[in-house]
Amino acid sequence: MTPQAEQHLTIDDLINRAQGYLPRQEMGLLRSAYELANNAHNGHVRPNGDPYITHVLSVAQILASMRLDTASLIGGLFHGILKEEDTGITLKSIEKDFGTDIAQIVDGTTQIAKVKYNSNLESQAENIRKMFLAMASDIRVLLVKLADRLNDMQILDFPPEKSLEFAEETMELYAPLASRLGIDWLKRELEDLSFAVLNPEEYKDLSSRVDSSLMDREKYVADIKELLSNELIRHGIKSFKVLGRPKHILSIYRKLQVQQIPLEKVYDKVAFRIILTNVQDCYQALGMIHSLWTPIDSRIKDYIAHPKSNMYQSLHTSVIGPSGDFMEIQIRTEEMDKIAKEGIAAHWAYKEGAKISQQDASNFKWLKQLVVWLQELKDPKDFLDTIKDELTEVRKTYALTPNGEVKELIFGSTPLDFAYAIHTEIGNHCAGAKINGEIASLKTVLKNGDVVEIITNQKQTPHQGWLNLAKTSRAKNRIRHWLRQDEWEKSCKLGEHICNRELKKHALNLKKLIKSGKLRDILQKLRCNSLNELMFQIGSGKITTNHIINEVFPKQHQQEESISELVNPTQQKHNSDDILTIDGIDGVLMKISKCCMPMPGDEVLGFITAGRGISVHKATCPNLLSTDHDRWVQVRWNDTESSHQAQIDIAASDQKGLLAEVCNVVSEADANIINIDAHAANDSMAILHLTVEVKGIDHLNIVLQRIRNIQAISQAKRV
Numbered sequence: 001m002t003p004q005a006e007q008h009l010t011i012d013d014l015i016n017r018a019q020g021y022l023p024r025q026e027m028g029l030l031r032s033a034y035e036l037a038n039n040a041h042n043g044h045v046r047p048n049g050d051p052y053i054t055h056v057l058s059v060a061q062i063l064a065s066m067r068l069d070t071a072s073l074i075g076g077l078f079h080g081i082l083k084e085e086d087t088g089i090t091l092k093s094i095e096k097d098f099g100t101d102i103a104q105i106v107d108g109t110t111q112i113a114k115v116k117y118n119s120n121l122e123s124q125a126e127n128i129r130k131m132f133l134a135m136a137s138d139i140r141v142l143l144v145k146l147a148d149r150l151n152d153m154q155i156l157d158f159p160p161e162k163s164l165e166f167a168e169e170t171m172e173l174y175a176p177l178a179s180r181l182g183i184d185w186l187k188r189e190l191e192d193l194s195f196a197v198l199n200p201e202e203y204k205d206l207s208s209r210v211d212s213s214l215m216d217r218e219k220y221v222a223d224i225k226e227l228l229s230n231e232l233i234r235h236g237i238k239s240f241k242v243l244g245r246p247k248h249i250l251s252i253y254r255k256l257q258v259q260q261i262p263l264e265k266v267y268d269k270v271a272f273r274i275i276l277t278n279v280q281d282c283y284q285a286l287g288m289i290h291s292l293w294t295p296i297d298s299r300i301k302d303y304i305a306h307p308k309s310n311m312y313q314s315l316h317t318s319v320i321g322p323s324g325d326f327m328e329i330q331i332r333t334e335e336m337d338k339i340a341k342e343g344i345a346a347h348w349a350y351k352e353g354a355k356i357s358q359q360d361a362s363n364f365k366w367l368k369q370l371v372v373w374l375q376e377l378k379d380p381k382d383f384l385d386t387i388k389d390e391l392t393e394v395r396k397t398y399a400l401t402p403n404g405e406v407k408e409l410i411f412g413s414t415p416l417d418f419a420y421a422i423h424t425e426i427g428n429h430c431a432g433a434k435i436n437g438e439i440a441s442l443k444t445v446l447k448n449g450d451v452v453e454i455i456t457n458q459k460q461t462p463h464q465g466w467l468n469l470a471k472t473s474r475a476k477n478r479i480r481h482w483l484r485q486d487e488w489e490k491s492c493k494l495g496e497h498i499c500n501r502e503l504k505k506h507a508l509n510l511k512k513l514i515k516s517g518k519l520r521d522i523l524q525k526l527r528c529n530s531l532n533e534l535m536f537q538i539g540s541g542k543i544t545t546n547h548i549i550n551e552v553f554p555k556q557h558q559q560e561e562s563i564s565e566l567v568n569p570t571q572q573k574h575n576s577d578d579i580l581t582i583d584g585i586d587g588v589l590m591k592i593s594k595c596c597m598p599m600p601g602d603e604v605l606g607f608i609t610a611g612r613g614i615s616v617h618k619a620t621c622p623n624l625l626s627t628d629h630d631r632w633v634q635v636r637w638n639d640t641e642s643s644h645q646a647q648i649d650i651a652a653s654d655q656k657g658l659l660a661e662v663c664n665v666v667s668e669a670d671a672n673i674i675n676i677d678a679h680a681a682n683d684s685m686a687i688l689h690l691t692v693e694v695k696g697i698d699h700l701n702i703v704l705q706r707i708r709n710i711q712a713i714s715q716a717k718r719v
Contacts, residue, residue: 008050009057017064018073026070033074033098040081040089048157055151056080062147066183068140074098075105075144082110101138108141109148128173142177146186149174153193167197182312184341188248195250206253224272224327228289232274235288241275272329275337279304282331286315289329293319296326304336306398306406306448311339399450409446413471416442419454420475427478431457442469461486492532495539502545506552513552522551580604580616580635590614592644596621599644601697606633643693645674646700647719650688653712654680659688661710666692669703 011034015027037056044052060076081089095103112135135142153170156163171194178187196203221244228242274285282304289295299318307313314332321327332340397409399418407421415435420427432455433440446452462482470476500509510531513519519531526547528534537543580590590606596618598604603619608631616635617624624632652658659678666673675691694700700718707716 008054009061011057014057014060014064014073017061018070021067022070029098030070030073030077033077033102036089036097037077037081046155046157047159048155050155050157052080055155058151058154059144059147062150063143066143066147068143071099071101071105072140072143074102075109075140076147078102078106079109079144079148082106104138105140105144108135108137109144112141112145142181146174146178146181146183146190150186150190150193153190156193156197163197167194170194171198182308182339188251191250192248195253199253202253203249206249206256210249210252221272224321227322228272228274231288231292232285235284237276237281237285239277240281240285243273243275245271245273272327273337274329274331275334276331278333282315282333285331286317289317289319289331293321293327295319299328304332306396308396312336314340397446398448399446399452402451402453407452410472413446414442414444414469415440415446415452415454416466416469417472417475418446418452420470420472420478422454424478426454426456427475428462428482429456429458429460431455431460488536491539492535493539495535495537498538499535499545499548502549506549508552513548516552518552522548525551580606580637590616593617593621593623595623597645597647599646599694599696599700600637600642601700604635604637606635607631608633643672643695645691645693648688648690648692648704648707649715649717649719650690650707650713651681651715652686652688652710653714654684654686655712658686658710658712661712662688662690662707665706665710666690666703669699669706671699671703 011031014034015030018030019027034057038053041052041056046052046055056077056079059079060073063072063076078094081094082091091103091107094106111133135145149170152166156166158166170190175187175190175194178190192203225242225244229240232240232242274282276282276285296318299316301316304313304315313336314330316328316330318326318328397411397413399407399409399413401407401422407418409417409421415433416427416430418433419430430442433442433444434453434455435444435446435450437451462479464483466479467476470479496510503509503513514531523529523531523534526534526537526543528537528543534543538545591614592598593615598616598618598621604616605619605624606614606616607624607627608614614633650662659676663673663676672693673690674693677689679687681687692700692703694703704716704718707713
């Protein structure tokens, strides 16, 4: 099926192939399109010196090999025509001479041609977003682009560095797109061509070793085909085809890498396929195969009952074959085989006397739905992760709503993923689920055929833990979006609170500041687009209120009060603002975390909370380590004398006077006991929990050492 790069094609070559399935009256339009393209590209050559027109002819030839309609073939001829200058060719002139359909395809392919692969996250995400928008307008835009990419990879006349980038982009984006469209032959060729560029030594070595075993493989294939044919006839199945297809190089290479085995141990280098006339015969053939050889349960897949999202249908099974080797067999009807090889292209192929039906067009709704989801995603990383997840071939799970609507999810999905697959609002307020009528945890992994009912509660909203439950990119992105929005709102409120408290010292508030007309200058100087953004920046600790005061009041009034008084105006002898410095951030409320109770001498980090300032933790605190690293800030202890609380756990022999002795030792070490809890662990052991007040880590270590010197103490440690 795979067309090879054809050098020096002519328009006659294209017409000879096209008129084998297209009406003859359309050949004149095709020839006119070629003449226009040839004039536009006159004098232009590819890097290898070939006339550029041979490339567009090759693209159109690939599209013709897929039996696509005339508009698609002309789209292939015109896919770079608008890039040329001084030709007088415009989108309007194409629409006038060739029709709206062709003009739209040309417009879409031109937009995609402007997209440049870029390692910069934001640029790359935005470029791919534009490309998907163009493709969603007409699926033929994508088919033309894939044919263009295939011919470019077949020729690959770029400098080495550009070739590597081109191959990487093909492997990461275009081959998965071909797979998602179900065009298997195209996906395999793009992968192998990319593999040859990205891993040339491995490709050359593996290709030569696979070729060297060709004779043995051909005999193996012939023997299995004869055996299967005889068995099918014996079971009363008269009309069939048995095929043996060698697996492509990258597929074999991946198996070698994953299983860490030599090539001679890869027994399923050939996939067998049985083509039958109807679905009933497919299931009968599956039973026959399982009666011949032992099936591998985990490798039995029924894609006839549960088609893939790219319309692929087939029965898959792997068995332990006649030589004790793994053997993969696919069973399908002729129509299923056509779609398995050509995917969406089979539906856009020319059909005598008919245009693309609404039913065929509905098969492409996944692309339009994907574009809708992508439009919702603003974060570049979320966007690219979604693209990767959507295009990666993964094992699927099919679950149903109570009214029988099927939802396709990735393997390992939970009721939370199911809820977000129904609607974002259902997901955001998911409070529980019933699976097959029984109450189930949101952690439950869904299985094929599960009937899932989502229980909602308006008071229930997403929290950080949901990210560990969700498996699909859609669910994770919607949860992150809600959490970011929630953090935005809380930080805005905190920022407004902080700002008003500082302005109040100068007989001002935000309303008066807005009326004064100075806010616009403040926003411009602080590079904020709106008042809300300014409040968010203050609430999240990225901008200090000093920046505002410096703009509103003369410099001499700036040093009257510290920012710590703003956020914590009640003056205490020692507070966290006195003893801690947070790099690059002023004017934000800070507090010592109670979960780990850090003190001077401990390595610490700050965590920016939404609406509660910055909490300071020990750098090893488990609660801190489980948070978002992007919200960590560097924290330093100041050289301020202060008191700090610490918790000490003590294990000791239970004896009279123990508690008094511990209290005396702590007092003699110049520390203060805030709280003490003691109880007997058993007949001979006692457990003491102390909260003590010390001056720092060195002072605490002295207290601990003196406690450990007590004869009855077996263990004393800081919690």
